Amino acid sequence: MPSPTSNEPIIRFDRVNKDFGDLRVLKELCFDIDPGERVTLIGPSGSGKTTILRLLMTLEHVTPVKHPDENGGVIWVEGEPYSHMKKGGKLHVANERYLRRRRQKVGMVFQQFNLFPNMRVLRNVTEAQVHTLRRSKDEAEAKARDLLELVGLSDKIDNYPNQLSGGQQQRVAIARALAMDPDILLLDEVTSALDPELVADVLAVLRDIAETTSITMLIVTHEMGFARDVSNRVMMFDQGVIVEEDTPDRIFSDPQEVRTQDFLRAVLAE
Amino acid sequence: MDGWSNERAAEMFPMVFEGFVVVLQVTAVSGVIAILLGLLVAISDQTAPFWLRRPVNWIMQFVRNTPLLVQVLFVWYATSLYINPEWTAFVVGSAVLGIHYASYTSESYRAGIEAIPKGQWEAATALSLPRHRVWLAIILPQMLRRSTAAVANWLIAMFKEVPTLFAIGVLEMLAMVDRYAGLNYTGYVEGYTIAGLLFLAASYPVAVATRRLEIRLAKSNF
Numbered sequence: 001m002p003s004p005t006s007n008e009p010i011i012r013f014d015r016v017n018k019d020f021g022d023l024r025v026l027k028e029l030c031f032d033i034d035p036g037e038r039v040t041l042i043g044p045s046g047s048g049k050t051t052i053l054r055l056l057m058t059l060e061h062v063t064p065v066k067h068p069d070e071n072g073g074v075i076w077v078e079g080e081p082y083s084h085m086k087k088g089g090k091l092h093v094a095n096e097r098y099l100r101r102r103r104q105k106v107g108m109v110f111q112q113f114n115l116f117p118n119m120r121v122l123r124n125v126t127e128a129q130v131h132t133l134r135r136s137k138d139e140a141e142a143k144a145r146d147l148l149e150l151v152g153l154s155d156k157i158d159n160y161p162n163q164l165s166g167g168q169q170q171r172v173a174i175a176r177a178l179a180m181d182p183d184i185l186l187l188d189e190v191t192s193a194l195d196p197e198l199v200a201d202v203l204a205v206l207r208d209i210a211e212t213t214s215i216t217m218l219i220v221t222h223e224m225g226f227a228r229d230v231s232n233r234v235m236m237f238d239q240g241v242i243v244e245e246d247t248p249d250r251i252f253s254d255p256q257e258v259r260t261q262d263f264l265r266a267v268l269a270e
Numbered sequence: 271m272d273g274w275s276n277e278r279a280a281e282m283f284p285m286v287f288e289g290f291v292v293v294l295q296v297t298a299v300s301g302v303i304a305i306l307l308g309l310l311v312a313i314s315d316q317t318a319p320f321w322l323r324r325p326v327n328w329i330m331q332f333v334r335n336t337p338l339l340v341q342v343l344f345v346w347y348a349t350s351l352y353i354n355p356e357w358t359a360f361v362v363g364s365a366v367l368g369i370h371y372a373s374y375t376s377e378s379y380r381a382g383i384e385a386i387p388k389g390q391w392e393a394a395t396a397l398s399l400p401r402h403r404v405w406l407a408i409i410l411p412q413m414l415r416r417s418t419a420a421v422a423n424w425l426i427a428m429f430k431e432v433p434t435l436f437a438i439g440v441l442e443m444l445a446m447v448d449r450y451a452g453l454n455y456t457g458y459v460e461g462y463t464i465a466g467l468l469f470l471a472a473s474y475p476v477a478v479a480t481r482r483l484e485i486r487l488a489k490s491n492f
Contacts, residue, residue, distance in 0.1 A: 106396075112387075
């Protein structure tokens with residue numbers, strides 16, 4: 001699925017560290033993701049998967065490394081430094097203004113939906129189109145209606161989020177993220193907070209989006225069937241490092257590492 | 271001193287009622303200050319730079335932890351001595367009362383802001399919404415919903431403390447009773463009874479309405 005014209009990774013983690021207090025959750029982490037790739041991150045809780053998504057959404061910031069030009073510790077997106085900015089030919093930790101500009105191409109869907117409860121469904125999807133991307137109200141509404149139809153919620157446009165089921169709320173959240181035309185979509189355990197019978201609808205929407213768009217996706221999930229169907233690469237994390245990575249077929253049917261085998265056995269036994 | 275007299279009560283009523291109107295006027299002015307200044311303090315507590323937040327917090331702590339009566343007397347004498355002796359007791363008293371209660375309402379607003387789930391801020395960040403928009407469209411509406419009832423209760427409490435301004439000569443009800451009784455050597459009991467009943471008549475319905483509002487907000491979709 002990577003677009004043939006581009007040979008540059010859309011995301012590059014170059015020896016990225018992330019500490020929470022004394023705990024180092026990511027350890028000199030390196031990986032590249034090509035445009036259009038769908039990568040699923042798996043691993044036990046606390047292995048750093050969600051932290052990777054939160055770093056890309058700039059909800060967390062990398063732990064600075066001295067002399068990033070030589071020593072790394074930098075996230076790159078679309079060939080430009082992302083966690084850092086170039087100033088006088090050197091890399092410096094990015095300031096809020098820089099991050100605000102850069103993160104517009106990244107969208108995120110959260111485990112807890114995080115819809116705005118004071119806005120109706122339609123406005124949840126138009127708000128940032130109008131106020132971040134400066135689209136006209138008509139344009140934003142047209143786009144929102146299209147996306148809400150795509151996620152199967154055309155009839156809920158005038159409802160408030162708490163009048164919807166969890167699965168419906170999550171589909172609105174997906175529409176809200178897509179409305180920003182992201183190049184990169186981060187899916188953070190998007191079905192974990194849902195009742196089991198609501199999971200399928202959400203996954204169906206995401207499968208549809210994976211098939212019909214070329215958005216690069218990073219997925220943290222415990223839905224192994226979904227991971228297998230949608231992703232072209234799976235990365236297994238443990239204690240802040242990549243233990244193993246491979247195609248989903250290979251990693252699910254023939255994992256090489258003991259930690260991967262143990263993890264998959266535990267998850268699939270659920 | 272003689273006993274209760276209905277005639278005297280009737281005779282006093284218009285005067286005390288005049289004081290009651292002053293009480294309402296003070297409440298209106300102080301109420302606006304308490305509502306808006308409290309909001310400003312609560313927002314600046316989240317957005318202003320450290321060097322501004324710190325002293326504002328300090329002042330609010332100080333205001334909350336010293337008696338209103340002392341504040342009223344201090345500011346009244348201090349302003350007339352050092353700033354402008356022309357300022358009336360009504361103006362100074364209303365301002366002090368409003369600022370005093372802003373120190374409480376700001377805490378209710380602050381609690382309303384802090385009760386908003388972290389995910390709301392994160393979603394706003396993920397959508398790159400401009401900061402002013404985050405406040406206007408997401409944080410303030412959710413915060414107001416949570417803190418309106420608490421702020422209304424502070425305003426009722428404030429209303430009942432307007433008689434403190436008697437100390438600096440605001441012509442509220444106690445001053446009116448005092449004036450009548452000073453001339454006639456009697457009427458305290460009738461006057462204070464009327465004042466108490468007027469307070470009750472005004473604050474009870476408001477308290478009931480606040481309670482209703484609380485229930486309605488708890489039930490609403492948003």
